[in-house]
Amino acid sequence: MKSSVKFKHKKVLVLGLAKSGVTAASLLHKLDAFVTVNDQKPLSENPAAQGLLQEGIKVITGSHPIELMDEGFQYVIKNPGIPYTNPLIQKALEKGIPVLTEVELAYLISEADMIGITGTNGKTTTTTLLFEMLADGGQNPLIAGNIGTVASEVAQEAGPHNKMVVELSSFQLMGIEDFRPHIAIITNLYEAHLDYHGSLHDYWQAKVNITKNQTEDDFLIINDDQTHLIEAVAHTKAQVVPFSTTKEVLDGAYIKEDAIYFKDEFIVSLDDIVLPGAHNLENILSAVAACKLYDVPNESIKKVLSVFAGVKHRTQFVKEVEGRKFYNDSKATNSLATKSALNAFAGPTILLAGGLDRGNDFDDLIPYMKNVSTLIVFGETAQKLAETGRKAGIKSIITVDNVEKAVPVAYEHSRAGDVILLSPACASWDQYRTFEERGDMFIDAVHML
Template sequence: MKKIKTYEHKKILVLGLAKSGVSAATLLHRLGAFVTVNDYKPLHENPEAQGLLQQGIKVICGEHPIELLDEGFQIIVKNPGIPYSNPMIQKAVEKGIPIITEVELAYQVSEASIIGITGTNGKTTTTTLICEMLEKGSKNPLIAGNIGTVASEVAQTATPEHNMVIELSSFQLMGINEFRPHIAILTNLYDAHLDYHGTREEYALAKANITKNQTEDDYLIVNGDQPHLINLIQASNAQKIYFSTKKIVENGVYIENDEVKYLDESIISVKDIVLPGAHNLENILSAIAAAKLSGVSNEAIKEVLSTFQGVKHRTQFVKSSRGRKFYNDSKATNTLATKSALSAFEQPIILLAGGLDRGNDFDDLIPYLHNVKAIITFGETSEKLLETAQKAGIDRRIPVDNVESAVPVAFELSNEGDIILLSPACASWDQYRTFEERGDIFIEAVHKL
């Protein structure tokens, strides 16, 4: 870890805890800052805050008192989940207090080269693939960010021999000043998180922050099939590497005659790739570019792609039972992700869907439901999804109480050769704490059959 003096003797407020806040507070305390932590959860329900208190860090819990900002803080480290519309943040902006997220701290103390991955969809799969390829190529990867351990925690143990591979959200990227990945990836860009960002333009600009500090010594890997994304990053100083599943691109990764190629060099045949789905092919191409730029051999890349079956909860193959294949795509918390999952299969599908009602309808799924033979719905959006299925001409439409009860019903409706797919198109919070919990319950129910 770099022994920086940037925060020594400075008054810093860490706003919001969870894993990122705990890591940021601990690191700043270690760097000699005068740290105050403010979290909304009461102290007696807050083991994270209690642990920081034992380290000698000042903790204020149970509310976000705006008058706290009168104490002369020089920097605020904000939990990414706290929106800029929060009164505390709005007041801090008015007072001119700089606001960062913990990934900025990670960059400042890391001795390792950084590969940063962002985009609307595909971040976790791409991040995991890159780590697998770097591991197979003996490039010492450390996985961090939304997919694993908090980046500012990983950075403290990173050495120059490591490569930090960080999955980054738009929320995190809004809070950077110096953060500069040597290799940055923009997987794709669609409408998302507009309740947080307000407009698509603001969301896009937050994503583009991943490249704002890059120089001509760095690389930016971009989806060459999205003109709006290409336009967004034109001002970047990084060397641009494009990937495309639809056309041959110069200085990039593409498919020609069913061969994946990087700069005209054949890497692997598409038929030898295990991971299903056109959307995953995009993730694979961007991961190949990052691996090649990191010096990984073709043999190592090919070995990973011929065995890698996916990330848990992301079109994850669970098991086969009596000729039926079960897939867990609980991470599909919006219709875009469910469209991708449905497009990955040519076989008849029994779809399990439903969850938190955010006020939207699901009619944009209709063109993707052509090989769905039955739908089983649950949660707050159950009725809406049943209505969409009726419009799509799906005869078998069955509401159930939850994911666990959906599995045996799906099995009863299925035939040999069918796909039974959990791809909810909704967040999980109406019935489950996380999409991971929802996916784990699905997996457990499948194994009980």
Template sequence: MKTINNYQHKKILVLGLAKSGVSAASLLHKLGAFVTVNDYKPLNENPEAQGLLEQGIKVICGCHPIELLDEGFELIVKNPGIPYTNPLVAGAIERGIPVITEVELAYQISEAELIGITGTNGKTTTTTLIFEILQANEGTNPLIAGNIGTVASEVAETATKDNQMVVELSSFQLMGIRSFRPHIAIITNIYEAHLDYHGTKKEYAQAKANITRNQLEDDYLIVNADQEELLDLISFTKAKIIPFSAKKPLAEGCSIANGMITFLGEEIILRSDIVLPGEHNLENIMAAIAATKLMGVQNKAIRKVLTTFKGVKHRTQFVEEIAGRKFYNDSKATNILAAQSALNAFSEPIILLAGGLDRGNEFDELIPSLKNVKAMITFGQTAEKLEKVAEIAGIEMVHRVDNVEKAVPIAFELSKPGDVILLSPACASWDQYKTFEVRGDIFIDAVHKLK
């Protein structure tokens, strides 16, 4: 960890806990700041806040009192999930108090080279692939962090110059950076998402583009060349752009020609040797190849991973084959595009399990991808909307259930040997489940119970 004096004796408010808030508060305390933590959850129900209190950190719980802004804070470190419309956040901005997210702290203390990955879909798969390839390569010592589950600043505390930090970044996190500068940045794709937080697609896209805001001429930005809109979005970057394309050959980037994935004209691996299914995953693979090749990774490490890597948990994850039916957990499909990608990855008949939080959108865009769906089982707030789409798509077998657990045995009853039973909700989980991981784990448990 770098020794920095930026925060010594400064009054800093950490707003919102969860894992990132706890890590940020502890780190700032170690760096000599006068830290106050404010979390909405009451103290007696808040073990994280209690732990910080034991460290000697001031803790205010149960509400977000606007009067806190009168205490002379010089900085606010905000939990990424708290919107900028929050009165405390909006008030701080009005007063000129800087508001950052925890990944900014991670960058400031990290001794390791940073590889940052963002995008609407494919972030986690791309992040994991890069990490796995670096692990398989001689001479590299990767650490994985960020939105993938491990708090970036916590990882950065133990990172050295011999490490490479592979960091998954959300738009929420990237809105709160100031100096954050990855040596290699990746934007997998940009589609409409999180409008309940960002308000407009433009604001959402600009948050994603922040990943390259501070990059310089000796840095790299890996982008999806099949999205003209994305190329326009990052036209301001100073970094060297490395494109990838699953649709056309590229001389200067990563693409596919004659069944072979190439990077800067060098043949890397036959597409037929890759075990991870789906056209969308081909894009993730190309982004990962580009990043690792820029880091000098040997082709044998890339091939070793791509010929064995079958996917990330909750992302078109193969769970089990029972009586000739294959079960896949794609609980991470929290939007329509992600569900489309999963549906388009299969040619077999599909029993689709879908539904979840209603964010106000319709699901008509899903219809072209329902061509192989023979039955749909719906649940959650969007059940009725999805049933209307199923009717338009000509799906005759449609059943509504209370939850994912009840959907699994019904899906099995409706299926035949050779069918795929796919949980790909096209919705966030928060109407019924705390996270998409919880939803996916419940699906997996229900599948195992069938045995």
């Protein structure tokens, strides 16, 4: 771990706990900052805050008192989930106090090269694929960030012989000042999280923050099939490495003659890749490009791609039962993700969908439902999705109470050769705490068959 003096003897407010806040507060304390932690949950119900208190860190819980911002803080480190409309954040910005996220801390202390991965879709799959390829290629990678392990925690253990592979959300990237990955990847840019960012421009700007501090010694891997993405990163100083599923990009990664190439070098045949879905080719190409920049052997890339079947809850193959293949795509919390999942399968598909009602309709799914033989709906959006199914000409539409009930019903209405796909197109919060819980319920129900 590198020593950083950026926060030494500075007054820093850590706003919001969870994993990132706890790690950030402890790390700042080690870096000799004067740390105050503020969390909404009362101290009696807040073991994380109690632990920090025992470390000698000042803790204020139970509310977010606006008067805190009169205490002369020089930095605010906020939980990524806290919106910028929060009164304390608004007050900090009015006072010109930098509002950062813990990935900034991770960058400042990491002795390892950082590879930052962002985009609307495909971040987790790309991050996991790249980690596995680097590991097989002897690069000693560490995995961190929005994928589940706090980056500033992993960075404390990272040495110069490691590579830190970090999945980054737009929420995290809004809060950076010096953060500079040696390799940055933007998988794609679509419309998302407008309730948080306020506009498409602000959302995209948060994503392209990943390259704002890169120099000519760094690399930016981007989706060359998206003109708006190319325009959004036109200011970058990094060396741009494109990837494309539709054309040859001779200075990057692309598909030619049913194989993946990098800069005119054959890497792997598409027949050797087990990860389903055309959309996953984007993720694979971006991971391959990063690997080749680190001279990972083609044998390692091929080895991983020949066994990597997907990340849990993301078009994850669960099991085959009497010729029916079950796939868990619970991470599909919007129509865009469900479109990609439906596009991944060419044969008869039974779609399980539904969840939290955010006020949108689902008619944009209609062109992608041509292979859906039965639609099973649940949750708050059940009737909306049923109406979309009727418009798509689906004859068999069934409403059930939840995912667990949907699985045996799907099996009853299927035949050998069918795909049974959970891809809800909705958030899970009407019935489940997280999309992971929803996916696990689906997996359990499949195994019960």
